[in-house]
Amino acid sequence: MSQVRVRFAPSPTGFFHIGSARTALFNWLYARHTGGVFILRIEDTDKERNSAQFYNVIYDALTWLGLNWDEGPKVGSCGGGSFGPYLQSERADIYRQYLEKLKAAGRTYEKDGAVYFKLLGDRSEVFDDHRKKTVTKVKVAPTVIDDLIRGRVERLEDEDFVIVRSDGNPVFHFVNVVDDIAMQITHVIRGEDHLSNTSKHVELFKAFGAPVPQFAHIPLILKQAGPGKMSKRDQGALIEEYQKRGYLPEALVNFLTLLGWNPGDDREKMPIAEIIRLFDLPGVNQSNARFDDKKLAHMNMVYLLEQPADRFVRLARSYFESQPAGAPALLAEPDYFRAVLLLCQPKIKGLEELPGYTAYLFTEDYATDAKVKEKVMAKGDPKARLNELIAVLPGFDFTSDTAIEEGIKALAARNGLGFGDYQSVARLAVSGTNVGPSITGLFRILTRERVLKRLERFLASA
RNA sequence: GCCCUCAUCGUCUAUCGGUUAGGACAUGGGAUUCUCAAUCCUAAAAGCGGGGUUCGAUUCCCCGUGGGGGCACCA
Structure with missing residues (x-):
């Protein structure tokens, strides 16, 4: 059994889409699971679209996600390999050579300056009502695709198609297949949006006499609300957004893994090594998944909580x-x-x-929430509580949360009150709000001097 | 319009023909706590419709419906 070779083949558009991230991830997982090779190939044949920094968008995103590539453009410790170059824009000679092979085999013809791939079979002219033009149909058997996720898929590919544009540039279907042959790709793992293209690709593989790789078409990610798949303009669609928002890459990776795959039991949060161990293509779902930012946020929180x-x-x-x-x-x-x-x-x-x-921990100039103040000051006699606190704080051990807690509890007990009677007003005075970490911890890190200063200042203005 | 594809709680999903259809996020309630979170308990919440096959279908098949994708000299 030869080694698994998979590739992720993005085109540099200036964005790194969350769907691309998952495609990259599934390829990477499969490579790591099988001990295979994960290849990064940049599909930059569309000269309109790419500019220098667009390449970095791809490298940065993959690096951040931890999806290191074994072969591909050399970036940091990633890349290299003997099947390069890995930028399609540098592979023109290879495409020319492969085109010659097809020509020599009599599988091409030119029309209007473009090169067409010629299907084998009887031809007939048919008027296509929908496209409002006459097209040439070829009598062929349906192309059969044995998809690792979808099972057997049949599709009738019965029209010749362009492989080289009249301006001399080869089209996606052609270069994609040529590169997969040249790079000895064994498994093509990509989005389901390519399923309909696959019949073209299979016919090209066959025309080249090359082995047809295994295909695995993974489901798409649908936008959170409204119809259609996630697009770059949707909230949460771009990887850099999560980087900027301080998400943990491993949380995002874990979340993405679960969109279309599961370990077969109820586990959700899993270390990447365990995911690699269990991941396999037949285990991938067939149905599209709707993106859920709440669940992602939760996953991120769980990871954040356990960080050293x-x-x-x-x-x-x-x-x-x-x-x-x-x-x-x-x-x-x-x-x-x-x-x-x-x-x-x-x-x-x-x-x-x-x-x-x-914010209030880094400045003495913090705002006080008026609504919270109104609420807190309405109950009992908060000013008296503050004065009592101010009186006893000098005797507290401010290096210990528990010492502070016991001190306040003792004070409350003496006055027949609860901890909360002091906590709420002290928090308001010290932070200007009613949400935050433990009051004893706040006291400790603020130190006695700053706490007293804040309490007194608050009293003076209350 | 044509082609391909998919279909379990609002969402992500489990179930390899027989289950009280399970878990997670989100939502409601409760407990705990020093506020807010977290945590724990708990509630509500699903097999798209119609035909088959079968002793028995969420599970297999067909049709319909609905969703998604594709139909370029874009990738």
């Missing part, structure tokens, strides 16, 4: 740094910054909540 402290801090730091507002003031005090982050890690659902969630 060091990595969480690193991720959060680079998220802050990527913000327009930046984070220079915070980074100046790495220990404080770290303390803030670790206090908030168990509470947030995503890194993008962080700046808003922590």
Whole structure:
């Protein structure tokens, strides 16, 4: 059994679509599962579309997702290989050679300056009502595709088709097949939108006398709301969006894996090594999946919660740094910054909540939510509670959350009150809001001086 | 219009002919907590319709309906 060789063949459009990401992922998973080779090939024959930085969009996205390619354009530790070049724009000679083979075999003809691929069979002229023109139909047997996911699919390919445009540029169907032959691709894993093209491809493989690869057409990702498949203009369609929003790539990968595949049991969050071990093409679903950003967000939260402290801090730091507002003031005090982050890690659902969630921890000039204030100040005698706190805080051990908690509880008990009677107003005074991490943790990292200052300032203005 | 394809809770899905049709996200309720989350418990929630095959169909077949994709000298 020869080694599995799969390829991901995007074209540089300037975007990296979430559907492309999943196609890349499934190819990569299959290569890793089988110990095969994952090839990156850039389909940049459409000169209108590509520009230099568009290539980087592809490399960046794959790198971020952790989908390293064994063969392809050389980027970092990825790429290389002896079947190059891996940019179609550099393979013109190869296409010419293959075209000559087809010509020599009598499988082409020219018409209006374009080269057509000639099907084998009796021809007849037929008027096509819908297209309003006469077309030449060829009497052929239907092309049979044995798809690893769809099963047996038959399609009648009964018209010759263009393989080289009149401007001399070969078309997608041609270069795609030529490259798959030249690069010895064994499995073509791609979106279902290509299923109808496959009959053309199979006929080309046969005309070249080349072995037909195994096909596996994976279902498409449908847009969250409304009809149709996900397109670049839809919310959440672009990979860079998740990068910017501080999503964890492994969370996105895990989520994408589950869109059309499952391990056969109820597990959802799985380490990538386990996914690689279990992934296989016959296990891929046949029906399209609707994108669900809520589930993705949940997956991301689960991953975020379990991040080790060091990595969480690193991720959060680079998220802050990527913000327009930046984070220079915070980074100046790495220990404080770290303390803030670790206090908030168990509470947030995503890194993008962080700046808003922590704003008052990085400035004395924080706003107070008027509605929250009204609510908190309406119950009991919050001013008295603050005064009581201010009186006892100097005696607290501010290095320990539990010491602070016990201190407040003791105070509450003395006055026949509950912890909450102090917590809510103290939080309001210290943060300006009613949501946030534990009040004892807040006290600890703010330090006694800043807490007292904030409480007194609040009292003065209340 | 033609061709291909798909069809289980709102969404992602499990079920290899016999199950109280399971799980997850989201939603409702409850518990816990120091607010908010998280967590735990819990509720509601599905086999598109019609024919077959079978002792028995969500499961197999056909038709219909609905969804998706494709029908370029785009990729």
